[in-house]
Amino acid sequence: MSPTADSVLQELTERSGPPLSRVQAKISPVLHPWLCRFISLSPYVVMASGDGRGRCDASPRGGAPGFVRVLDERTLFIPEESGNRLLQTLRNLTESPGVGLLFLIPGMPETARVNGRAEPVTCDDPRWSTLPLADDERERLRWGSLVHVEEAYYHCGRASRFAGLWDVERINRNQSDPPLSKRPAVAAGGETDVRHSGPVHGVLGREPVPQAGPARPAG
Secondary structure (H helix, E strand, O other), X not given: OOXXXXXXXXXXXHHHOOOOHXXXXXXXXXXXXXXXXXXXXXXXXXXXXXXXXXXXXXXXXXXXOOXXXXXXXXXXXXXXXOOOOOOHHHHHHOOOOEEEEEEEOOOOOOEEEEEEEEEEEEOOOHHHHHOOOOHHHHHHOOEEEXXXXXXXXXXXXXXXXXXXXXXXXXXXXXXXXXXXXXXXXXXXXXOEOOOOOOOEEOOOOOXXXXXXXXXXXXX
16 A cells, blocks of 8 residues: 555654754744845745645746735735736635745745735725835736735755756756747647646636647648
8 A cells, every 4th residue: 555645754754853943943923034035035936825625736926026015024915917817826715725935036045935825805905005016006907915924934045056946057058058948839720739648637617628639730
């Protein structure tokens, strides 16, 4: 029988022991000054959410540094630009408010992590006028996410260094000679030529999507 997550957790906890006290101490229930500063300098965040059945989505958001506003030590506001209209995050929030945020700053190996509950706020909400938005944002945007912080902490740069994420030579090489195309090829008729090895979950109806067949020839 395959091991369960519970059994693996128990085994690793017994083998490795609890986290070091300095690791536990860095987890904060509020945004301390270093985290606030990091978020104010970050132009990129990945927002993870899940539906009521535990199916998850991780969605990137970007903007000018500090586009995610720190309202206070317990609250963030993420303006939501018009995207691909799939609205995966918003669909998940209708079933489960929990979110996890990962903030990055280009060139910095450290990251900032925030976990909490997200509350959608639309432009018709009375609170909209009180949010720290520029005039053009207040007119253009239709909604955003208030994130109520439950735990926050900095994450060391070990993973970034292992990945060579900010290695300048690699970045320049990938820009001058991209290792893959910007997006999957589009077959005749405007359909994306992507073949799945098995059924995948649909986004809108949350039902399995049949396996894609071979691309139709042009003409």
